[in-house]
Amino acid sequence: MSETETTGESSHVEAVLMDDDMVDAVKKKLGVGFWIAVGWLGLLVATAVLAPFLPFDDPDKLASGPARTGPSLDNWFGTDALGRDVFARTVYGARVSLVVGFIAIVFGMVVGGSLGMIAGYFRGRVDQLISFLFFTLLSFPGLILALLITSTFDRTLRTVSLTLGVLAVAPVGRLARAATLVFAEREFVQAARVIGARHFRILTRELLPVVLIPMAALALLGMGVAIVAEGGLAFLQLSVEDISWGVIINDGRGIRDLQENPHVALMPIGVMFLTILALNFAGDRVREYFDVRETAF
Amino acid sequence: MKQFILRRVAQLALVFFSVTFLTFASLNLVGDPLFNIVGVISGIPDEQCEAVERGEMEDTQSSGLNLGDCALIAQAKAQNNLDKNVVERYGIWLSDMMRGDFGTSFVNGDEISDIVKERLPVTIRLIVLAQTVALGIAIPWGVASAYRANRGFDKASTIGSFGLLSIPNFALGVILLYFFTLRWQIFPSRYENDGWWSELKALTLPAFTLGLGLAATYQRLLRTDLITTLQDDFIHMARAKGMSDRHIMYRHALRPSMFSVITVFGVNTGALIGGALVVEQIFSIPGVGTELVEAVLRNDPPVVISLISVVAIGFVLINFFVDLMYGYLDPRVRTS
Numbered sequence: 001m002s003e004t005e006t007t008g009e010s011s012h013v014e015a016v017l018m019d020d021d022m023v024d025a026v027k028k029k030l031g032v033g034f035w036i037a038v039g040w041l042g043l044l045v046a047t048a049v050l051a052p053f054l055p056f057d058d059p060d061k062l063a064s065g066p067a068r069t070g071p072s073l074d075n076w077f078g079t080d081a082l083g084r085d086v087f088a089r090t091v092y093g094a095r096v097s098l099v100v101g102f103i104a105i106v107f108g109m110v111v112g113g114s115l116g117m118i119a120g121y122f123r124g125r126v127d128q129l130i131s132f133l134f135f136t137l138l139s140f141p142g143l144i145l146a147l148l149i150t151s152t153f154d155r156t157l158r159t160v161s162l163t164l165g166v167l168a169v170a171p172v173g174r175l176a177r178a179a180t181l182v183f184a185e186r187e188f189v190q191a192a193r194v195i196g197a198r199h200f201r202i203l204t205r206e207l208l209p210v211v212l213i214p215m216a217a218l219a220l221l222g223m224g225v226a227i228v229a230e231g232g233l234a235f236l237q238l239s240v241e242d243i244s245w246g247v248i249i250n251d252g253r254g255i256r257d258l259q260e261n262p263h264v265a266l267m268p269i270g271v272m273f274l275t276i277l278a279l280n281f282a283g284d285r286v287r288e289y290f291d292v293r294e295t296a297f
Numbered sequence: 298m299k300q301f302i303l304r305r306v307a308q309l310a311l312v313f314f315s316v317t318f319l320t321f322a323s324l325n326l327v328g329d330p331l332f333n334i335v336g337v338i339s340g341i342p343d344e345q346c347e348a349v350e351r352g353e354m355e356d357t358q359s360s361g362l363n364l365g366d367c368a369l370i371a372q373a374k375a376q377n378n379l380d381k382n383v384v385e386r387y388g389i390w391l392s393d394m395m396r397g398d399f400g401t402s403f404v405n406g407d408e409i410s411d412i413v414k415e416r417l418p419v420t421i422r423l424i425v426l427a428q429t430v431a432l433g434i435a436i437p438w439g440v441a442s443a444y445r446a447n448r449g450f451d452k453a454s455t456i457g458s459f460g461l462l463s464i465p466n467f468a469l470g471v472i473l474l475y476f477f478t479l480r481w482q483i484f485p486s487r488y489e490n491d492g493w494w495s496e497l498k499a500l501t502l503p504a505f506t507l508g509l510g511l512a513a514t515y516q517r518l519l520r521t522d523l524i525t526t527l528q529d530d531f532i533h534m535a536r537a538k539g540m541s542d543r544h545i546m547y548r549h550a551l552r553p554s555m556f557s558v559i560t561v562f563g564v565n566t567g568a569l570i571g572g573a574l575v576v577e578q579i580f581s582i583p584g585v586g587t588e589l590v591e592a593v594l595r596n597d598p599p600v601v602i603s604l605i606s607v608v609a610i611g612f613v614l615i616n617f618f619v620d621l622m623y624g625y626l627d628p629r630v631r632t633s
Binding site: 132135136138139140141142143144147148149151152224228231232235236237238246249250253255258259262265266269272273276277280281 | 308311312315316319320323459460462463464465466467468471472474475479486564567568570571572574575578579586589590593594601605608609612613616
């Protein structure tokens with residue numbers, strides 16, 4: 001065997017390896033789009049959190065500029081019928097909308113996630129009961145259930161967020177259950193069982209970390225859904241009494257408002273669209289990045 | 298198959314009772330229906346009325362009617378079965394409802410069955426139209442993008458459908474209303490119902506508002522399934538026989554690729570019902586949604602319960618039939 005041949009072969013092997021690595025590297029990239037989406041969400045969250053300290057107008061201040069004017073240097077998104085600054089309202093609306101979306105999905109993850117994992121891990125009767133609960137929850141058209149709760153209780157931020165959280169329980173729970181069913185059969189869980197680990201330990205230490213990955217992708221998508229659902233409730237006059245995106249858009253959608261100053265509705269719609277787009281895109285990328293099917297087998 | 302149907306029927310019954318009971322209980326346990334009928338005198342404590350009954354006290358008379366307050370309360374309770382407990386009332390209400398008697402509104406005394414008869418058809422027409430729009434767009438769109446997958450048109454439509462899925466339906470409604478009704482004045486700004494043509498015109502924009510997002514969902518599913526189907530041998534066979542691409546796509550490949558779309562069809566009808574409520578507000582369509590919101594705002598529990606139950610039952614039934622159809626089309630489902 002000559003030296004050149006050996007090096008040739010090893011370099012060939014290396015090339016193959018490198019190719020595989022590169023394929024992996026290409027596949028495992030989240031991509032520029034993902035970071036743009038994250039950047040937008042980061043900017044939005046930062047602006048929303050820091051809003052009181054930034055030089056924005058008071059969102060409720062009347063005659064912040066002349067009424068019903070289009071976008072200008074003073075009022076970036078123009079003013080509404082009462083002369084309130086639409087940009088400031090959109091920023092303050094983001095505070096409410098983002099909080100609602102966040103609380104809703106965290107509630108869904110905690111309650112739905114635990115129920116789903118318990119169902120998938122213990123199976124049998126427990127599974128039947130919990131699956132039936134999910135099935136019943138999903139049998140309600142989502143918005144109707146939300147309508148039912150906010151109309152019987154009140155319209156505080158807490159009620160609205162938790163209501164939408166209840167809606168997230170079934171979809172998140174189903175995913176957690178399905179993922180747990182698959183992973184519970186895997187060697188690392190069997191091994192933990194064999195060495196006598198308690199159920200609680202297996203659930204939290206072995207299963208939770210792997211189930212959390214597909215749930216993270218769903219959480220991003222779910223947050224978008226919750227923000228949209230809050231907007232829907234606002235259109236039915238059943239959302240928070242505070243300013244949220246839904247409330248602002250609903251305020252600006254009257255025929256006269258749309259005719260004379262469409263920006264009152266269209267500007268927040270634009271911001272909302274970009275946010276939902278960013279959440280959907282980021283969620284999609286995360287799901288592809290941690291391809292569940294691939295890790296399952 | 299028989300066992301499959303039996304299991305689904307049992308499931309249907311269970312879901313039906315939980316959904317209706319949940320609706321009924323939540324609106325009865327919270328809030329005071331008595332207040333809506335008799336007003337502030339519902340605040341009179343029970344002990345006082347018991348004392349009146351025993352003759353220890355004179356009945357107060359603040360309502361301006363000949364009847365004493367406590368007598369009025371007792372009458373209202375008896376008429377509306379409010380003296381019974383929630384489970385009993387649920388039973389009475391359910392059996393009445395089964396016979397088409399929804400009772401009357403607490404606020405204005407309207408027959409609820411009349412309200413349902415008047416409002417439900419409008420919403421159903423809107424939902425059917427929206428599904429038609431969605432399928433009418435999604436099928437050619439899905440076929441066109443699967444035909445040359447990952448080429449220019451397919452890539453553009455991926456972006457397009459992603460964008461459509463990210464527009465909340467109320468936002469799309471406002472945008473369509475702004476352009477098509479206010480700026481270009483193509484569609485009427487208020488709902489009119491003199492014949493089917495004027496109603497169709499009034500329902501077109503709402504149907505597109507609901508249908509466009511749905512079309513994007515269906516297109517994604519159809520495209521994925523079509524791409525799988527197109528790799529099957531019978532497609533190569535058809536191609537080898539020299540059939541036209543159009544014939545192969547629509548006559549051979551389309552039907553076996555519809556499973557995913559059919560599965561989500563039922564689920565999406567539920568989402569559509571919710572969406573229809575919101576979109577009805579934007580376009581002032583006198584359907585179930587507008588009535589439901591009015592009933593909620595005027596605090597009218599019987600109307601709210603009835604409408605929500607009708608919608609929920611409809612949803613459960615639709616999903617039941619979609620499940621059955623799915624089990625019929627795809628034998629694998631029956632055993633799972």
